[in-house]
Amino acid sequence: MTSKPDRGLVEFNSEECKGCGLCVEACPPKVLRLSEQLNHYGYHTAEYLGAGCTGCGICFFACPEPGGIAVLRREVAA
Ligand code: SF4
Numbered sequence: 001m002t003s004k005p006d007r008g009l010v011e012f013n014s015e016e017c018k019g020c021g022l023c024v025e026a027c028p029p030k031v032l033r034l035s036e037q038l039n040h041y042g043y044h045t046a047e048y049l050g051a052g053c054t055g056c057g058i059c060f061f062a063c064p065e066p067g068g069i070a071v072l073r074r075e076v077a078a
């Protein structure tokens with residue numbers, strides 16, 4: 001694989017996620033989905049497909065649950 005490294009990394013707190021899907025809808029490159037797994041509240045939680053995050057932070061601002069999402073930006077060498 002010689003593809004460029006992703007500029008961002010998104011992490012979910014599955015115990016805070018309520019499975020509303022707003023982050024999935026909001027993500028411009030569509031790299032999120034709702035998982036098949038249920039958390040202890042019985043919600044299908046959001047998860048990252050594993051590649052393609054730009055670090056834009058839109059999912060973070062779309063999420064109504066404090067602490068549901070963390071977005072990390074990566075420094076990418078030019
Ligand atoms: S930071 Fe942006 S690109 Fe990355 S998962 Fe969130 S909305 Fe999608």
Ligand code: SF4
Pocket residue numbers: 012016017018019020021022023024045046062063064065068069
């Ligand atoms: S917006 Fe927040 S609560 Fe809703 S599915 Fe995404 S992470 Fe879960």
